[in-house]
Amino acid sequence: MIQVVCVKQVPDTETRVKVAADGRNLDPAGVTWVLNPYDEYAVEQALRVRDQQGGGEVVAVSVGGPGVLSALRNVLALGADRAIHLRTDLAAPDPLSLARALAAELRGLGAGLVWFGKQAVDDDQAQVGPMTAELLDLPCATMAAAFTLEGEKVIVEREIEGGREVVELTLPAVVTAEKGLNEPRYASLKGIMAAKKKTIEEKPAELGEPGLEVVALVLPPPRAAGRIVGQGPQAVAELVRVLREDAKVL
Amino acid sequence: MSILVFIEQRDGRVRAVSREALGEATRLAAALGGPVVGVCPAATDPGLAALGEAGAERVLLAAHPAFAAYDAAGYARAVAVAAETLKPALVLFGASTMGRDLAPRVAARLGAGLASDCIALAVEGGRLVASRPVFAGKALQKVAFPKAPALATLRPKVFAPVALGGRSAAVEPLAVDFDAAASRAKVLRVAAAGAGKVDLTEAEVIVSGGRGMKGPEHFQLLEDLAAALGASVGASRAVVDAGWRPHSEQVGQTGKTVSPKLYVAVGISGAIQHLTGMTSSRCIVAINKDAEAPIFKVADYGIVGDLFEILPALTEAVGKLNAHA
């Protein structure tokens, strides 16, 4: 079976956010870029399925500028067989455009399973996976916290408000990975060396018309400085009073 | 132009997030024009006429036996059909697990833009602008929608519902052509967590414990305070990773984003990844023995000291308050 993993390169979560001169994007100066953390779970699960089946192919796909090559190399080092770079010069295409570009590429790949992260930790949209599935008319389970493949069926568990939902999909299908789906591996030295010989095919991304237009990126107003009402258990009476009388939350 | 609101029901009950979305739609109707119309996929009517009081003028009921449980493909079709018929300016969903799963599918069907997990909507210079946290809450992104309809999911507990006493909504059937037998995605079952537990994203009050709790056995102290406050218990990732509490209780970047009326952080240092998940709470209280802990920078009120002394005293004080109420 061919499996495709769609991956995004994102700023490291420790990044201090600075707004670029255009007032709409992240200032990329000094940013360390990493593979989106949720995509690591997606990659790991695809590799496990390939091992379980004793063969098949894992293809990594990313849309972006030349920067995404390092994310793709990373996935190849983890064990993916080959990669496709869908190239665009846009700094941050919106989810609908990304889904369109990915769907256009996926149409020709014949994948049995298509993997995404639950969400990208930069734009936090959690859209590209289910949007791509819908454009391809494929069944999709988002936020998979557990996954099993049995023949032509996939069983996914997802955490919902107050419980867990168990969903069954028929292949071909799309799954987005939640934290805890598995314990992602680290790239070995051997993997890193092997990755250098694997191919990354480059093609233009077919993004189409954007669904969103970013008008501004602003730093949130800091919460007004709070007040230490006191030290130790003696302060409890005063805390209860302010919660009741000032904040009116008790 | 109208505003369409997805009405989410589980087990025949309309969820609070949908009332919040109807409330915001009612406020926006003044600027965007009305009416406010709901669309509800369900097996049977979960009492939709009563949503008139929450702001709906009409509700389209997409009734189908397969819609008793969430069916992503079927629900997406129903909401898209409603949007294609109504041609609304805006389609709103609660950013619940269902809304966040459903909205991208509807957006793809309509070829329209979607803004996820919004905390504010406004009409600026004649166009709708949605504000949403990005980079794990370290910045706010404002987005506009080049093409109608605009779609948005609204972070739970951020938008206030309205109460229009005595109004009732007209309930109209919406025909949806959906063959459940051909469905390639089926919900096999839903395993409920502990009975009577309010999910963190829906809780009015949350008391969360961190590594300062020292061990799983001490969480009884937190449970006691939670019982006195009518609160749900949350946790930091340190505590969840240590196996002291389940992942469903984790607050933060890789856990849940919560916006309760009151958030009490106990023995939690306030790492950025934790703050991401709770700084949109209305009132934050921190209890920590380290006066320099970053949690105090976002807390409205704090007590510096040993939580093992403070928690029992606080539980007792709240208990007394309840006895007098």
Ligand SMILES: Cc1cc2nc3c(=O)[nH]c(=O)nc-3n(C[C@H](O)[C@H](O)[C@H](O)COP(=O)(O)OP(=O)(O)OC[C@H]3O[C@@H](n4cnc5c(N)ncnc54)[C@H](O)[C@@H]3O)c2cc1C
């Ligand atoms: C990619 C990524 C994602 C993450 N996602 C999350 C997330 O979703 N949620 C999350 O919470 N974290 C997350 N983290 C982890 C986060 O960085 C912190 O490590 C974590 O929040 C720390 O948990 P803590 O505050 O309980 O523990 P600590 O930082 O160890 O703090 C314990 C606190 O307890 C206080 N204390 C100790 N004893 C007492 C006492 N007797 N009385 C009073 N106070 C006491 C101490 O002063 C200290 O401030 C993430 C990290 C990364 C890298």
Ligand SMILES: Nc1ncnc2c1ncn2[C@@H]1O[C@H](COP(=O)(O)O)[C@@H](O)[C@H]1O
């Ligand atoms: N530029 C991209 N190229 C490939 N996959 C992407 C891209 N952006 C997002 N994705 C995938 O979609 C998921 C969700 O992203 P988002 O909808 O932006 O939160 C990510 O975890 C990736 O799997």
